Amino acid sequence: DTAVSQTPKYLVTQMGNDKSIKCEQNLGHDTMYWYKQDSKKFLKIMFSYNNKELIINETVPNRFSPKSPDKAHLNLHINSLELGDSAVYFCASSQSFSDTQYFGPGTRLTVL
């Protein structure tokens, strides 16, 4: 069983489009995260939700909007995609915000 899953695994799209990435965890964790990993492998947090409440909102353009319909899901919607949005996006979860984080397999986004 996959603990943290993401769909799609690959996403190729044109500049200006709107796209969504979905994340689900079956670990019963309360806290979920979105990270962005750039071409140099640098992993940086974007958002964190605890029990569906936004906890961390790093300096991320307004075009990025996370949505947590329930504790097990955290989706990421991106409007008006730009070339610089090309990266691998990782979802993660932890039991609470003070516990270790477990990562999903990533979604490789390419904006043309």
Added chain:
Amino acid sequence: QKEVEQDPGPLSVPEGAIVSLNCTYSNSAFQYFMWYRQYSRKGPELLMYTYSSGNKEDGRFTAQVDKSSKYISLFIRDSQPSDSATYLCAMSAGGATNKLIFGTGTLLAVQP
């Protein structure tokens, strides 16, 4: 200056060698220290988790934290080709947000 510095490598060693991976950091509030391993095109997986200063051993892996020097290390004994991956250090100050700050990762190649 980045909060966490890590030599990106690549580091190439022969099978059976002892590998030493290191990170330095500038934020004295960091209390939780982690090492993640990331295989190509996969999500990071937690290897070691240490609180405050000291050593922790798990099989062939040993994590060391020296808070006075703001320096952490991961040692891999009897390295195997299957250890070839990118190793990311991560740390946090804990608290209400538990924001993880990652190093840029060190690419390790263990040659058979």
